[in-house]
Every structure is written in C-alpha cells, then in structure tokens.
Amino acid sequence: MLAISDLRVEVDGKQILNGLDLEVCPGEIHAIMGPNGSGKSTLANVIAGRDGYDVKGGSIFYMGNNLLDLLPEERARQGIFLAFQYPVEIPGVANIYLLKEAINAIRSSKEEKELDAIDFLSLVRDKLKLLDMKEEFLYRSVNQGFSGGEKKRNEIFQMAMLEPTLAILDETDSGLDIDALKVVSDGVNALRAADRSIILVTHYQRLLNYIVPDYVHVLANGQVIRSGDHSLAAELEESGYSWIGGGGEGKSLGASVG
Amino acid sequence: MxxxxxxxxxxxxxxxxxxxxxxxxxxxxxxxxxxxxxxxxxxxxxxxxxxxxxxxxxxxxxxxxxxxxxxxxxxxxxxxxxxxxxxxxxxxxxxxxxxxxxxxxxxxxxxxxxxxxxxxxxxxxxxxxxxxxxxxxxxxxxxxxxxxxxxxxxxxxxxxxxxxxxxxxxxxxxxxxxxxxxxxxxxxxxxxxxxxxxxxxxxxxxxxxxxxxxxxxxxxxxxxxxxxxxxxxxxxxxxxxxxxxxxxxxxxxxxxxxxxxxxxxxxxxxxxxxxxxxxxxxxxxDGAETQLDGLYVVNDRQHVDNNTQVLHDHPRTTSREHYKGILSGKARAVFRGHISVKPEAQGADAVQKNNNLLLSPEAEVDTMPQLEIYADDVKCAHGATVGQLEEEAIFYMRSRGIGYAETRQLLTHAFAAEILENLGQSSIKDYIENRINHMMGLS
Structure with a gap:
C-alpha cells in the first residue's frame, strides 16, 4: 500500500531524512520510534504533503501512485489522514462544519453523492460515542480552547469520520494522561481493519501497550536503523535510545518535539 | 500658507x-x-x-x-x-x-x-x-x-x-x-x-x-x-x-x-x-455602555477609514470595540480608536480590538489605538493585529481533503463571522454573509 524508498528530505537546508525505506501493507500497524530529531515527524509530514519539506531524492508510492505528485487535499481524498502532533485551532469554523466539508470533498472526488443532513448526523453521533465525546463539542470552533487531551481526541474523532486507508498518528500520545490515552487508543483500535493501515509515530513505548503494532521501526539520523516486531518496543523500553549514539536520548527525557 | x-x-x-x-x-x-x-x-x-x-x-x-x-x-x-x-x-x-x-x-x-x-x-x-x-x-x-x-x-x-x-x-x-x-x-x-x-x-x-x-x-x-x-x-x-x-x-x-x-x-x-x-x-x-463593531471587506483600490472616539465621562461606563478588516488587491484601511477616560470616570471599563487580514501583498493597513486615561480605577485593554491567513490552518484543512481555494474562503469567512454574529437582525446577517461569500467567490 505504501512504499517509501531511499527518501531524502531537507528542511531549511538541513538534511533530516537520509535514505529512508519503509513498506506498509494493508491492515498493518507500524510504529515509528526514535529519539528527538531523528526525523519521525518529518516522515509523517512529508507523507501528508506539508509545505517546507524539500524532497531531494527517493520516492513514496501509495496504492501504486507517486504520492509526491499530489497536493495535500488530493492525498486526503485518496485516503491518507494525518493526526497532528499539534492540532491547529481554527476560530470561527465549527467542528461539524469542517467535518461536513471534508467528508463531502472526499466523497465528491470519488463521484459519490454528498451525505444528507440526517445520514451525516447519525454518522457523527456514532463516532462521538466511540471517542466518548459530547455532542455540544461539534458546535465549538475547531480545537479552540480545547485541552491537550481534547485536541488529540478530536484528531481520532476526525479519523473515525473520514475513514482513511492510511492513517499517520504523529505523537498522538504526547500530552495525554492515562485515561485519555486509553480512550484514544480504544478509538484507534476500533478503527483497525483489514484494509486500513496505521503508522504510529511516537517517542515512547507506552502507547504501544494499548495499540499493539505489527512492526516497530527505530529511526535515527533520518534512517530506519532497526526493524522488528512488538518485542523491539519492549527492548527500547529497557535500554532507551542511548545505544543509538549521536543524538540519542534516554527514555526518561521530557516531551518529544521530534 | x-x-x-x-x-x-x-x-x-x-x-x-x-x-x-x-x-x-x-x-x-x-x-x-x-x-x-x-x-x-x-x-x-x-x-x-x-x-x-x-x-x-x-x-x-x-x-x-x-x-x-x-x-x-x-x-x-x-x-x-x-x-x-x-x-x-x-x-x-x-x-x-x-x-x-x-x-x-x-x-x-x-x-x-x-x-x-x-x-x-x-x-x-x-x-x-x-x-x-x-x-x-x-x-x-x-x-x-x-x-x-x-x-x-x-x-x-x-x-x-x-x-x-x-x-x-x-x-x-x-x-x-x-x-x-x-x-x-x-x-x-x-x-x-x-x-x-x-x-x-x-x-x-x-x-x-x-x-x-x-x-x-x-x-x-x-x-x-x-x-x-x-x-x-x-x-x-x-x-x-x-x-x-x-x-x-x-x-x-x-x-x-x-x-x-x-x-x-x-x-x-x-x-x-x-x-x-x-x-x-x-x-x-453613570453606567452608560457602548459596543462598537465593524467589518470592512475591501478590494482593488478601495480605501476605508474607521475613526472612533469613545468618551468615558462618568463612572462605571463600559465600551467594547472590535473592528475587523479583510483586504485584497491594493486596498487600504485605516483604523483609529480613541478612548478617553475622564478623572471622575472611576470604574470605567474599555476594551478595543482591531484585527486585519491581508489577502494580498499590496494591501495596506494603518491601525492606531489611542488611549487617554485620567482615572485610576479603570480597566482598559487594546490590541491590534495585521496578518495573513495562517499557513498552519490552511494545511490542516487541506489535510482533511478540503481544496486550497475553498480553504482560503472558509478561513476568510470564519474571520468575519465573529463580527457578523453581532448584527441586529438575522436577515441582515444572512444578507451580508452572502454578499461577502459572493465577493470572495464562495457562492
């Protein structure tokens, strides 16, 4: 489904990804771990199509197409979803409005009919339940005045609504207390499907106790330096990132800004 | 001379x-x-x-x-x-x-x-x-x-x-x-x-x-x-x-x-x-209140100048002022907000805001808050901003599948919404919204 090969990316003239390879098949969950500055978030943002990431070499193919040719909205319409590390506040745009616009943009790109108000609302109510969210939340401006936990929950709620084929969760666990982490993880687990792949970008092993990945990759200096199954995460929990050397950090260090 | x-x-x-x-x-x-x-x-x-x-x-x-x-x-x-x-x-x-x-x-x-x-x-x-x-x-x-x-x-x-x-x-x-x-x-x-x-x-x-x-x-x-x-x-x-x-x-x-x-x-x-x-x-x-709101949506070579003066002459008087502007083309906007509080106007409470959205590099805004306060026990706040649509917000919406042009229009509309909410009649609000959408090419 997703094939990344020899990806080289610069940000502000600085090389961040340095020949990265990654293959994700349908239904798989891949965890991307690594110390701060290893390129985890860069990878997430390049897949979603954010500006300011200068692809210098390599390729990303998604469902057989060259992803790098597509605009961010085209990627979203083809099923790619990025749960933001820092969800953006948008005053004046209600949550429900954003969702409706997004769903209908995606539907109309597939030449499907727009959802009518009744179908839309029943879908919304369903998914709200999944994330244990109140209906009033729909009418608030996107992320405005939300707590850190509410913002992350909202990302997963949007994911549930948009039903992506490939979801990239960028540090969705950062800033969550244990209860919120559980709600968010349950939400993600409920969205596991044979035709849906998920990439979890995280600094900490904690999230992977709740969302169990099929594969774990360790990123350092812009490359995947080790891949393994879930047990690799446990190993990292033991040893931290110090064994990587150069830019690595212990597991106990503070919030990740990678 | x-x-x-x-x-x-x-x-x-x-x-x-x-x-x-x-x-x-x-x-x-x-x-x-x-x-x-x-x-x-x-x-x-x-x-x-x-x-x-x-x-x-x-x-x-x-x-x-x-x-x-x-x-x-x-x-x-x-x-x-x-x-x-x-x-x-x-x-x-x-x-x-x-x-x-x-x-x-x-x-x-x-x-x-x-x-x-x-x-x-x-x-x-x-x-x-x-x-x-x-x-x-x-x-x-x-x-x-x-x-x-x-x-x-x-x-x-x-x-x-x-x-x-x-x-x-x-x-x-x-x-x-x-x-x-x-x-x-x-x-x-x-x-x-x-x-x-x-x-x-x-x-x-x-x-x-x-x-x-x-x-x-x-x-x-x-x-x-x-x-x-x-x-x-x-x-x-x-x-x-x-x-x-x-x-x-x-x-x-x-x-x-x-x-x-x-x-x-x-x-x-x-x-x-x-x-x-x-x-x-x-x-x-005593206790007099005013709320002055404004919205200007201007394009080409339009010039708009809002010049306001609020005189807090008596105690416990309140003023709220919020002007917002959306400028395209070579449009120019001026905002001057003068608030004056007399010595006897204790307990006066004034807030003034002016926010501008520049959709073109050639548009220009001059914004000038002017506060003249002679009483001690007053609350007075003011702030002015001139900026563009936030790249972060644009990317966020596009990453949800909404196209670039539509995203810009939605965000621009959202910027104006705060002022339109305060219009006296819903029919006027609907009308102005439609007019702005039309101007922004949204409808």
Whole structure:
C-alpha cells in the first residue's frame, strides 16, 4: 500500500531524512520510534504533503501512485489522514462544519453523492460515542480552547469520520494522561481493519501497550536503523535510545518535539 | 500658507455660493434659529475647508480628489423606479423603510405604516416644514462644533434625512431601515443626509442604515447622524455601505448615551471608493455602555477609514470595540480608536480590538489605538493585529481533503463571522454573509 524508498528530505537546508525505506501493507500497524530529531515527524509530514519539506531524492508510492505528485487535499481524498502532533485551532469554523466539508470533498472526488443532513448526523453521533465525546463539542470552533487531551481526541474523532486507508498518528500520545490515552487508543483500535493501515509515530513505548503494532521501526539520523516486531518496543523500553549514539536520548527525557 | 487658504477658498467656494443661492428655499428657511445654525456652519466650513493629510485625524486618508471635484447638491432628485429598489432590498428584512435618493426623501419608495403609539419616523425636511419647534436645540447638541469640513458642510445645508423619536418605555420591535440611494448619473451627485434619533427613557429600537448606488456614476455622500439615548434606552445601529467603486462616503455618527443606556453599532463597509466613518460616543452618565463593531471587506483600490472616539465621562461606563478588516488587491484601511477616560470616570471599563487580514501583498493597513486615561480605577485593554491567513490552518484543512481555494474562503469567512454574529437582525446577517461569500467567490 505504501512504499517509501531511499527518501531524502531537507528542511531549511538541513538534511533530516537520509535514505529512508519503509513498506506498509494493508491492515498493518507500524510504529515509528526514535529519539528527538531523528526525523519521525518529518516522515509523517512529508507523507501528508506539508509545505517546507524539500524532497531531494527517493520516492513514496501509495496504492501504486507517486504520492509526491499530489497536493495535500488530493492525498486526503485518496485516503491518507494525518493526526497532528499539534492540532491547529481554527476560530470561527465549527467542528461539524469542517467535518461536513471534508467528508463531502472526499466523497465528491470519488463521484459519490454528498451525505444528507440526517445520514451525516447519525454518522457523527456514532463516532462521538466511540471517542466518548459530547455532542455540544461539534458546535465549538475547531480545537479552540480545547485541552491537550481534547485536541488529540478530536484528531481520532476526525479519523473515525473520514475513514482513511492510511492513517499517520504523529505523537498522538504526547500530552495525554492515562485515561485519555486509553480512550484514544480504544478509538484507534476500533478503527483497525483489514484494509486500513496505521503508522504510529511516537517517542515512547507506552502507547504501544494499548495499540499493539505489527512492526516497530527505530529511526535515527533520518534512517530506519532497526526493524522488528512488538518485542523491539519492549527492548527500547529497557535500554532507551542511548545505544543509538549521536543524538540519542534516554527514555526518561521530557516531551518529544521530534 | 497663502496657497493653502486660496485653495480652500476655491474648493469650498462653489458650495458656499450654492448655499447662498438656495438658502432661502431650504426647509424651515426664515426661522431664525434654523437660519442662524446654517449660517454659522457655513462660516465654519469656510474656515475649515476640506481636511488635508496635514490634519492628524486625516493623515492616512487623502480627500484631495473629493475637494477638487465639483459635486452638486441635487435639490430635485431623479426618479427611481420602485422595482429597482425592491430588487436591492435585503431579503426578509421586515422594516419600516425610508428611502432617500441622492439625499432627498422619497415618499413613493418608502414604506412607513402601522407605527406603534409613541413612535415618530418622518423625513427631516417634512418635520422642518411642519413642526420645526420639535427640532429646536437638536442640531449640534451632540456634535457641538463640527469636527471637520464635511460635518460643517452638512450643517450648512441641513436639507433632509430621517427624524426618529421613540417615547419613554416604547420598545419598537420592527427595525427601521434607512436606505440611501445614489441615483444621479451626472457624476457629481452630492447627498447630505442629516439624521436625528432620540430614544427617550427605557425605550429601544434597531436601525439599519444602508448606502447603495443604482448607477455607475461618481457621487459624494456626507452624512451626519445625531443620536440621543436617554436613561436605560437601547439603540442598535447597523450601517452597511455597498456603494459603487467610484463613490465617496463620509459619515459621522455622534451619540450621547445616558444612564445605564446602551448603544450598539456595527459598521460594515463592502463598497465605495473611499469610505470614512467617524463615530463619536459620549458615555455621558453613570453606567452608560457602548459596543462598537465593524467589518470592512475591501478590494482593488478601495480605501476605508474607521475613526472612533469613545468618551468615558462618568463612572462605571463600559465600551467594547472590535473592528475587523479583510483586504485584497491594493486596498487600504485605516483604523483609529480613541478612548478617553475622564478623572471622575472611576470604574470605567474599555476594551478595543482591531484585527486585519491581508489577502494580498499590496494591501495596506494603518491601525492606531489611542488611549487617554485620567482615572485610576479603570480597566482598559487594546490590541491590534495585521496578518495573513495562517499557513498552519490552511494545511490542516487541506489535510482533511478540503481544496486550497475553498480553504482560503472558509478561513476568510470564519474571520468575519465573529463580527457578523453581532448584527441586529438575522436577515441582515444572512444578507451580508452572502454578499461577502459572493465577493470572495464562495457562492
């Protein structure tokens, strides 16, 4: 489904990804771990199509197409979803409005009919339940005045609504207390499907106790330096990132800004 | 400064000589206090001339092109077909409607019926002719000395406009719409609307003042509105400018707000070549309140200048001011927010905000908060921003599948929404929203 090969990316003239390879098949969950500055978030943002990431070499193919040719909205319409590390506040745009616009943009790109108000609302109510969210939340401006936990929950709620084929969760666990982490993880687990792949970008092993990945990759200096199954995460929990050397950090260090 | 005074004489002269010609035919001419008022204003106009950019209050708004042009006061306005007006009215706005063509009241186009007891809505000219005593001491009581040549010019003629009076305790449910239509095709139409609004104790009313063009001709409107709100009165004024892109509109609102009374004003500027809105609110008794909001959505070479003054003269007076602007093309906006708190106005509470969104690199904003505070126990906050749509928000929405152009439009609309929420009538809000969407290419 997703094939990344020899990806080289610069940000502000600085090389961040340095020949990265990654293959994700349908239904798989891949965890991307690594110390701060290893390129985890860069990878997430390049897949979603954010500006300011200068692809210098390599390729990303998604469902057989060259992803790098597509605009961010085209990627979203083809099923790619990025749960933001820092969800953006948008005053004046209600949550429900954003969702409706997004769903209908995606539907109309597939030449499907727009959802009518009744179908839309029943879908919304369903998914709200999944994330244990109140209906009033729909009418608030996107992320405005939300707590850190509410913002992350909202990302997963949007994911549930948009039903992506490939979801990239960028540090969705950062800033969550244990209860919120559980709600968010349950939400993600409920969205596991044979035709849906998920990439979890995280600094900490904690999230992977709740969302169990099929594969774990360790990123350092812009490359995947080790891949393994879930047990690799446990190993990292033991040893931290110090064994990587150069830019690595212990597991106990503070919030990740990678 | 010999040149300057000669220039003033030349620019003002044509209006003064017209004033001499028509003075005896103006409404209520011959009544001594009316004559005296017009005469004094005419002299004042002669002294002041039109403002120049040397005047601090007009530093960023150049009115040379107005001063040099020979506008001509139309005493006999052109006929406008009612069907033309009907097409331009705000859908679903059920209002008492007064229509003025080039500043002159048109009974044919207006609809004032079923007025509740205690409500007077009449053309100013008609009242000056029929019952001038009702207007004695009403001119200039709030204005005081005209603050600039445009006000003085208006006062020199006092030709027509609306007179509205709501008696004590009367709550007028239906809004009053004042529709000013620039209709002449002679490229020199001059309109000088003069409105007087009096709200007696515990009364309330909603006013929608709208300026439109039915031709592509140039015109100048210089209006003065004087508003008196007595104790516990509540007045809401929505002012909407949608004139064509050759029109000049200089408007001044002077308001005196009484004890625990409230003035809410919303100035929306969409049209016009050059629009200047002066608002002076005097919070003249304990507990008086005002909320001044504004939105300007301008493009091409439009110029809009909102110049507000809030005078906290008494204790526990409150003002809230929020102006927002969306500028495209080579548009230019000026905002000046002057708040003054007198030494005796303890407990005064003022908040002022001006936020601007620049959608083009060639658009320009000058924003100037001015605070003059002489009391100790006051709350006063102000803030101004000039920025672009946030890249982060644009990417966020695009990453959800919404296209780039649509994202920009949605975010722009969201920026304006905060001000539109406060409009007096939902029909006006819907109308303005549609207009803005249309301007932004959204609908």
């Amino acid at each position: 010999v040149d300057s005074s000669e220039q003033i004489a030349e620019e003002v002269g044509k209006y003064l000589s017209q004033h001499q010609e028509v003075a005896s035919t103006l409404p209520a001419a011959g009544i001594s206090w009316v004559d005296a008022h017009r005469e004094a204003a005419s002299k004042r106009f002669e002294q002041l001339g039109f403002p120049t950019t040397r005047d601090e209050q007009w530093k960023y708004t150049n009115v040379r092109s107005i001063a040099r042009h020979a506008f001509d006061l139309s005493l006999n306005p052109v006929d406008v077909n009612p069907s033309v007006i009907n097409k331009l009215t705000i859908p679903n706005l059920d209002a008492h409607r007064l229509v003025f063509t080039d500043g002159i009241f048109s009974p044919l186009l207006s609809q004032i019926s079923d007025l509740p007891k205690g409500v007077t809505i009449i053309s100013l000219a008609a009242l000056l002719r029929s019952d001038p005593s009702r207007l004695e001491n009403k001119f200039g009581e709030v204005v005081g000395e005209p603050i600039n040549g445009f006000n003085a010019m208006n006062s020199a003629f006092i030709l027509d406009g609306a007179f509205i009076e709501i008696e004590s305790g009367v709550k007028l449910e239906k809004p009053i719409e004042l529709l000013y239509v620039s209709a002449s095709t002679n490229e020199q139409a001059l309109a000088l609307p003069r409105n007087i609004v009096v709200l007696r104790k515990q009364s309330s009313a909603t006013l929608c003042e709208r300026y439109i063009s039915v031709t592509h001709s140039q015109s100048l409107t210089s209006s003065v509105s004087e508003v008196y709100i007595e104790d516990n009165g509540i007045l809401h004024i929505d002012r909407v400018n949608e004139e064509n892109d050759k029109s000049f509109n200089i408007g001044a609102l002077f308001a005196n707000v009484g004890r625990n009374a409230r003035l809410k004003s919303n100035s929306i500027t969409l049209g016009g070549r050059l629009v200047r809105n002066d608002i002076v609110v005097r919070l003249s008794e």
